[in-house]
Amino acid sequence: MDPFRRAQIILLCDLCKTAHLQSHCERCDINLCQTCVGKHLSDSSIRHKVVPYKYRKSLNYSKCPDHAGELCKHYCKKCNIPVCSTCVSSSKHEGHDTSDILETLSAKTESLQKDLDELETRIYPRYEEMASDVQTEKAELETNYGELTTIADQQGEILHWEITAIVNQRKSDIQEMKNKHLSTLNKNTEEITQKMAELKQIMSDLKSILKSNDVSLTSTYKSRNSEFTTLPPKVRVTVPSLSPQKINKDQLNEMFGSLSPLSINTEHGDTIKSAEAVSSPPVKPLLDEPCVTATIDTGYNDLFSVSCLSEDQVWTCGENDTMNLLNLQSKLLTSIQTKSGNQPQDIAVTRDGDLVYTDYRNKTVNLIKNKQIQTVITLQGWYPRYVCSTASDDLLVTMVSDDETQSKVVRYSGSTEKQSIQFDDQGRPLYSSGYYTSKYLSENRNLDICVADLSDSAVVVVNQSGKLRFRYTGHPSNTEQSFSPVGITTDSQSHILTADTDNHRIHILDQDGQFLRYIHCHLRGPWGLCVDIRDNLFVAECLTAKVKKIQYL
Incomplete structure (x- = not known):
């Protein structure tokens, strides 16, 4: 048919x-x-x-609520409602701009699709992430509060032990005093007993003389009564007293240790910016004279990496196996040792504020969450070198092969490899090979991946799909040491900043690799770089082991 x-x-x-x-x-x-x-x-x-x-x-046209049987095939732009043909000609919409409702349908449909895409790809996943975080926190309650209970039990045992020790000491002191008291009384008793024995003998002798009626004994007798009229000294020993102090519960509580109050703060929810807002940050021109606003002494002998946790707290790592969190006053807030005891190669802070570090000796990338270290990536045949966290919360890792003949950049979502970037369109390596070379990296706002390749004296920039965009090999006016890029970072203006360590300065490029300006600020061996949310630049100086906070926008 x-x-x-x-x-x-x-x-x-x-x-x-x-x-x-x-x-x-x-x-x-x-x-x-x-x-x-x-x-x-x-x-x-x-x-x-x-x-x-x-x-x-x-198309399902709505029925006009004012005119039975009529379909709303027009759109009143002033009233912002669908209307029928009769409505258009009525006095209610007289002088109003109207159009065929199909003219607005495409734009409205596009807006609806855009809202749906944003809900599905940007907003709802953040809610899922928050719900997951809450579930994780709930799952950790037993462990965290169990640790508090264990600490309380341990403190109680310590106080019990101390009290028992004090009680035993007091008992020992009492026994010692009792023994001394008894010894003194025994000595006094012996002295009195001796005098009593002499007196008994004298009295016995006198009775014998009197009974004998012996003239000779009687006439030669000499009295000794005067010797005994003064009694022996009587020793008086006062029994010691124990004066128990009234137990002050407040002092006892203070001695035991206080429990901080449960802090429940409801933070204002983050505003998820629209794609337009993300792509169009406020314009911030470069300062003519960048200035140092803070200097942090890190305590390392050699300092290599810095990563911002906030505007006034930075993570650092250097020549030993510890990663330190410091504030702008150089106060050590937290210190964490690597799981293996190896020196961390590089560090990065994720979007959630967790710390990531690479351990090249045991070929792992590790995540530190609530001071607990979790290995998220273990490599075979490759050594991880440097790491950065992306806007989509992926990890980008530069790595070198075991035989030191290949280098590449790999993108991970969690522990899953999503992308590998190694060659250009002609099959040539994008990055230099060799183990002992730094390849710090950073993701720009336009999602370009920027790598500072020290061995090639170049900044290599590829787009999100891994296609080479450009190579920057230094400013032509350079007459000093050759360009030696180490640390690299990007800011809200899509600037690329790289540390030229041998020339003791920072190069600022635009997103297309055009040189804009140097930052000097009396830097000495600038190495690692990072930028906070307000576009303050933090520079890790390898030679001084100091971090300098620099305002340049």
Whole structure:
């Protein structure tokens, strides 16, 4: 059966009224035969959308609430509502600009699709991420509060031990005093007993003399009573007393250690910027004279990397196995040792504020969350070198092969490899090979991937898909040491900043690799770089082990 014949009804073209329809213009809601399609499309003032009739989208016009049976095929621009033909000619919409509702349909549909895309790709995933974070925090409750309980038990045991030790010491002191008291009384008793024995002997002798009536004994007797009229000294020993102090519960609580209050803060939710806002940051011109606004002493012998946690806190790593978080006053806030005890090669802070570091000796990339170290990437046949976190929360890692003949940049989502960047369109290596060379990297706002390749004395920039955009090899006016790019970072203006360590300065380029300006600021061996959310530049000086905060915009 003819697909356009149903129950003996023939569907004809709306223009010629004679030929069978073949197509449908969704923009004009009109049916067309094959001949009339070309004529219809000749009106270039309208963006027609002609599709085969069977694939047409039927339009559901709303019914006019004021005029029964009428469909709202017009749009009142002033009232911002669909209206029917009768409404257009009525006094209610007199003088109002109206149009065919199909004219607004395309724009409205595009806006709806744009909103849907933003909800699906930008907004809803952030809500999922927040929900996941809350679930993770809930899962960690037992562990965290169990640790608090363990600490309380340990402190209680320590106090019990101390109290027991004090009680035992007091008992020992009491026993020692008792022994001394008893010894003194025994000595006094012996002295009295000795005198009593002498007295008994004297009294016995006197009785014998009196009984004997011996003239000789009686006449020669000499009295000794005077010797005993003064009694022996009597020792008085006072029993010591123990004066227990009243237990002060406040002092005892303070001695035990205080428990900080549970802090529940409801932070204002982050505003997810639209794609337009993200792509159009406020313009910030370069300062004529950049200035140092803070200097941080890190305590390392050699300093290599710095990564911003906030405007006034930075993570640093150097020649040993620790990564230190410091504020602008050089105060050490947190110190974390690598899991393996190896020196970290590089560090980066993720969008969530967690720290990532590469351990090239055991070929791992590690994530530090709540001071717990988790290995997220383990490599085979490659050594990880330098790392950065992207706007999409991926990780970009530069790495070198075990035989030191190849280098590449790899993108990871979690522990999953998503992209590998190694060769240009002609199959030539994008990056120099060799183990002992730095290849710091950074993602620009336009999603370019920028690598400072020290061995090649070049900044190599590829686009998001890995296609080479340009190579910057230094400013032509350079007459000092050769260009030696080490650290690299980007800012809200899509500037590329790289540390020229041998020449003790920073190069500022635009996103297309055009040289704009140097930053000097009396730098000494600038190495690692990072930029905070307000476009303050932090420079890790290898030679002084200091971090300098520089305002340049």
